[in-house]
Amino acid sequence: MLTTGLPTRPVPRPREDPGLTARLARSAAERHGAQLRTEDFGRWLAARGRAHHFAVDRIPFAGLDGWSFQEGTGDLAHRSGRFFTVEGLSAATDEGPYPRWQQPIIVQPEVGILGILAKEFDGVLHFLMQAKMEPGNPNLLQLSPTVQATRSNYTKVHNGLDVKYLDYFVRPGRGRVVADTLQSEHGSWFYRKSNRNMLVEALDEVPLEDDFCWLTLGQINALLHRDLVVNMDARTVLSCVPDHDPGASALHTDAELRSWFTGERSRRALRTERVPLASVPGWRRGEMSIDHEDGRYFKVVAVSVRADSREVSSWTQPLFEPVGTGITAFVARRFGGVLHVLAHARVEGGFLDTVELGPTVQCTPGNWDGLPPEHRPPFLDLVQDPGVLVRYEAVHSEEGGRFLNAESRTLVVETDRAPLDPPPGYRWATPAQLRSLVRHGHYVNVQARTLLACLAAMGEDGR
Numbered sequence: 001m002l003t004t005g006l007p008t009r010p011v012p013r014p015r016e017d018p019g020l021t022a023r024l025a026r027s028a029a030e031r032h033g034a035q036l037r038t039e040d041f042g043r044w045l046a047a048r049g050r051a052h053h054f055a056v057d058r059i060p061f062a063g064l065d066g067w068s069f070q071e072g073t074g075d076l077a078h079r080s081g082r083f084f085t086v087e088g089l090s091a092a093t094d095e096g097p098y099p100r101w102q103q104p105i106i107v108q109p110e111v112g113i114l115g116i117l118a119k120e121f122d123g124v125l126h127f128l129m130q131a132k133m134e135p136g137n138p139n140l141l142q143l144s145p146t147v148q149a150t151r152s153n154y155t156k157v158h159n160g161l162d163v164k165y166l167d168y169f170v171r172p173g174r175g176r177v178v179a180d181t182l183q184s185e186h187g188s189w190f191y192r193k194s195n196r197n198m199l200v201e202a203l204d205e206v207p208l209e210d211d212f213c214w215l216t217l218g219q220i221n222a223l224l225h226r227d228l229v230v231n232m233d234a235r236t237v238l239s240c241v242p243d244h245d246p247g248a249s250a251l252h253t254d255a256e257l258r259s260w261f262t263g264e265r266s267r268r269a270l271r272t273e274r275v276p277l278a279s280v281p282g283w284r285r286g287e288m289s290i291d292h293e294d295g296r297y298f299k300v301v302a303v304s305v306r307a308d309s310r311e312v313s314s315w316t317q318p319l320f321e322p323v324g325t326g327i328t329a330f331v332a333r334r335f336g337g338v339l340h341v342l343a344h345a346r347v348e349g350g351f352l353d354t355v356e357l358g359p360t361v362q363c364t365p366g367n368w369d370g371l372p373p374e375h376r377p378p379f380l381d382l383v384q385d386p387g388v389l390v391r392y393e394a395v396h397s398e399e400g401g402r403f404l405n406a407e408s409r410t411l412v413v414e415t416d417r418a419p420l421d422p423p424p425g426y427r428w429a430t431p432a433q434l435r436s437l438v439r440h441g442h443y444v445n446v447q448a449r450t451l452l453a454c455l456a457a458m459g460e461d462g463r
Contacts, residue, residue: 041215063316130146
C-alpha cells in the first residue's frame with residue numbers, strides 16, 4: 001500500500017438519510033441477488049441477445065431515410081426537425097497545443113432521461129437494469145438503465161412504442177426520488193447536451209418485463225469489472241448513487257476544492273460558434289463518411305439498424321466513429337492513508353460552462369503521435385507505464401446511440417510518483433468529494449463519472 005505521512009483534514013459534508021445509506025451499503029455488499037445470480041448473468045444476457053434480431057450495416061449518406069444535408073449549410077438533419085443535427089463548431093481557448101480548432105459536432109438541445117428504478121427484495125435494494133441494444137455498441141447488447149430515452153423517443157416522434165417504466169420518472173408520486181441531477185454528455189462531440197440522471201425507489205409492485213433484470217449494487221459493481229457489459233448511461237447514473245460512508249479525510253476541504261474549481265472556471269476562456277458543417281476546414285465529405293484530412297480524431301458515418309426489441313424496429317441514422325481506442329484514467333495516491341484521485345479541470349468545446357472536472361488522462365493516444373513531449377497530455381506516459389500499480393482496468397464503450405465502436409481503456413493506477421503539487425489545472429480529491437459534486441449539474445464530466453462508478457466497483461474508494 002502506498003502511503004504518505006502528510007496530514008489530511010476531515011471534510012464536513014451533509015450526510016444522507018442514515019436509513020438510505022445503510023440500505024445502499026447492504027446492497028453494495030450483496031453479490032448474490034434475489035432475482036438473478038451473478039454467475040448466471042452472462043447466460044441471461046446471451047439469451048436476451050438470441051431472443052431478438054439485431055443488425056447494423058454501414059450505408060452511404062444517400063441511403064439515410066429522413067436525413068439529408070441541408071442546402072446552404074451542409075448540416076445533416078432529420079426531416080422532422082427533431083432528434084439531432086450534425087453541424088460545425090469553431091472553438092478557441094487560451095491554452096494547449098491546439099488553441100483554435102473546427103470540427104463537426106452533434107447538436108441535440110432536448111434533455112433526455114437516464115433513470116434506474118430501485119426496489120427491495122428480501123430486505124436488499126435491487127436495481128432494475130435493461131439489456132438494451134444500441135447500434136454503436138461494439139457488441140450491440142449491453143446493460144443499460146431502466147429508462148434511457150431522449151425526449152424525441154419518449155414523446156414518440158418516431159411513432160414507436162411506449163418507453164417501458166417511463167412513468168416512474170416523469171409522473172410524481174410513482175416512487176421516491178433518491179437522486180435527480182442534470183449532467184453533461186461528451187463535451188468533445190456534443191454541443192451543450194444534458195441528460196437528467198435519476199434514481200427512483202418504487203413504492204408499489206413492479207412488473208418485470210422481458211429484457212429487464214433486478215440486480216443488487218454489489219452485482220452491478222462486479223459486472224463493472226467486465227469489458228463492454230455496463231453501458232455509459234448506466235455508469236453515469238450509478239455515479240449519482242449517494243455515498244453510504246462519505247466521512248473520509250481529504251487533503252483539501254470541500255470548500256477549498258470548490259473554490260479552486262470556481263477559480264479554474266473563471267480563469268479559463270472558451271469561445272465557441274456554431275458554423276455551417278460545409279464550411280469546417282480540414283474535414284472532407286465523401287460518399288460514406290466525413291473524415292479529417294489527417295485521418296485522426298473521428299468520422300461521421302451512416303448506418304442502417306434493425307432491432308426488434310426497440311420502440312422502433314428499424315431505422316437509419318448518422319453516428320460519430322472515433323479513430324483509435326481512448327484512454328480514460330485516474331492517477332491515484334494516498335494521503336494519510338486515504339485514497340485520492342487527480343482530477344483535471346478540462347475545457348471542452350461543447351461544455352455549457354467551459355470547464356468540468358475530468359479524469360487525470362482523457363484522450364486517444366494516436367491523436368497525439370508526432371507531437372513533442374511538452375505538448376502530449378500530462379500523465380499519459382505515467383498511466384501507460386508498466387511499473388505503476390493498476391487498481392482497476394476494463395474496456396468500456398461510450399454512448400452507443402450516437403457513437404460507433406467508441407471504446408476506452410478505463411484505468412485507475414496508484415503511484416507515489418504522482419506529484420503532491422500537481423501542475424495548474426489539476427487537484428487531488430477523494431472519490432467522496434467528487435461524488436458530492438456530482439449532486440450538482442455540470443461539475444464532473446461523463447468520463448470522470450464513469451471512473452467514479454468504477455472506483456465504487458473496486459471496493460476501496462472512500463465509501
